[in-house]
Amino acid sequence: MTPDGKFIALDGRLYDYLVAHGHNTDPLLRELAAETRAKLGRVSGMQIAPEQGTFMTILARAIGVRSAIEIGTFAGYSSICIARALPTGGRLLCCDVSEEWTAIARRYWARAGVADRITLRLGPALETLKTLPAGDPLDLAFIDADKSNYRAYYEAVLARMRTGGLILIDNVLWNGAVIDPAVQTEDTRAIRALNDFIATDQRVEAVMLPVADGLTVCRKC
Ligand SMILES: C[S@@+](CC[C@H](N)C(=O)[O-])C[C@H]1O[C@@H](n2cnc3c(N)ncnc32)[C@H](O)[C@@H]1O
Numbered sequence: 001m002t003p004d005g006k007f008i009a010l011d012g013r014l015y016d017y018l019v020a021h022g023h024n025t026d027p028l029l030r031e032l033a034a035e036t037r038a039k040l041g042r043v044s045g046m047q048i049a050p051e052q053g054t055f056m057t058i059l060a061r062a063i064g065v066r067s068a069i070e071i072g073t074f075a076g077y078s079s080i081c082i083a084r085a086l087p088t089g090g091r092l093l094c095c096d097v098s099e100e101w102t103a104i105a106r107r108y109w110a111r112a113g114v115a116d117r118i119t120l121r122l123g124p125a126l127e128t129l130k131t132l133p134a135g136d137p138l139d140l141a142f143i144d145a146d147k148s149n150y151r152a153y154y155e156a157v158l159a160r161m162r163t164g165g166l167i168l169i170d171n172v173l174w175n176g177a178v179i180d181p182a183v184q185t186e187d188t189r190a191i192r193a194l195n196d197f198i199a200t201d202q203r204v205e206a207v208m209l210p211v212a213d214g215l216t217v218c219r220k221c
Contacts, residue, residue, distance in 0.1 A: 007210070021191045024050035029077060032108045036075045039104070042149025045068050046074050048144070048170065049212040053081035056168060059217070060085030065139040068092045071125045072145030072170075082142060082153065083114035093132075095104075095125035095145070125149070127155040132174060137162035144170040147187035150194045158203060161220045167204070169194070173214025 010018070029050065036044040048056075060068065060082050068086070070079050073096040074120060083092045092114075096102050102120055109115040121128045125145055141157035150169065157167055174191050177183040195216070198206050204218040 006141060011106060012054055018113070019049075019051055022051050022054050026055050028112055029053060029080065030109065032075060032077055032080070035158075036077075036104065040075070040101075041160070044075075047077045048078050048081070052170075052212045052215060053078060055211060055215075057081045057085045059166060059168070061141055063139060063164065065167065066090045066124070068140040068142070069129075069138055069157060070142045070144070071095045071129075071157075072143070073105055073120065074101050074144075076102070076108045078142060078144060079118060080108060080112045080114060082140065083117050085114065086114075086117050090117055093128075094118055094120045095128045096120070097124060098122075112122075114213075126152055126156065127152070128129070129160075132160055134160070136160075137165070139165045140168070142168045142170070147171065148190045150190050151197065154194060154198070158218075158220060165220050167216075167218040167220070169216040169218070171210055171213045172216045173210070177211060180212075207208065 032048060036047055058079065064087060065085055066087065066089070068082050070082060070092060073079050073094040079092060079094050093116060099122060101121065107117050126149060138157060138161050141161065143153045143157070145153070154167065154169065161167065172191060172195055174188055177188045178192050178195060198204065198216060198218060204220055206218045208216045210216060
């Protein structure tokens with residue numbers, strides 16, 4: 001606990017308690033996480049955490065998402081969490097560059113019964129974003145791809161977002177590197193720059209949450 005008592009640090013036991021006390025035990029998502037770990041090893045760490053997935057589903061349902069975009073799909077975990085919140089006729093556009101990784105996602109979309117709501121576009125997400133029709137506003141965007149393009153993704157989705165729509169940005173704490181001046185990698189600088197920018201961006205209401213590796217939630221004003 002900090003001196004003013006407003007946050008606590010998690011250790012492994014407390015984290016397990018937290019996960020056990022939310023609705024984070026979906027068997028299909030657990031199987032997907034296990035398969036990704038077994039097949040891809042360390043790279044599976046890119047997948048969002050279970051409680052983050054549940055949080056994203058609840059947020060998406062709460063705002064009645066009908067049109068969503070995900071930038072960085074990997075093996076499909078977060079996309080299933082978003083797609084499950086969509087009503088009949090709702091759409092999720094998934095952007096990724098990896099045919100290999102998204103092949104896993106395709107299998108699990110079918111098993112989750114959400115394949116009919118998802119369109120996968122393989123290719124650099126900035127190119128895909130340029131092709132989106134202007135008159136079809138987004139309700140929700142999840143940004144979780146290459147960090148050097150985070151600011152460009154933010155601007156591109158904000159321009160297409162309806163008022164009241166949400167932009168969720170992953171890895172905003174970057175394992176703590178955002179406050180370590182010794183870390184000056186391109187990814188770290190890009191995340192820091194976007195975090196600094198959003199902190200004073202009047203076009204959104206924003207909150208940075210200590211969910212997993214840090215999640216910023218922006219609501220378009
Ligand atoms: C952190 S992972 C996404 C994890 C995913 N959201 C999940 O929860 O399982 C990042 C993904 O971004 C993809 N990616 C990297 N550069 C990209 C680009 N320029 N355009 C689109 N996707 C890209 C990678 O192929 C990778 O699958």
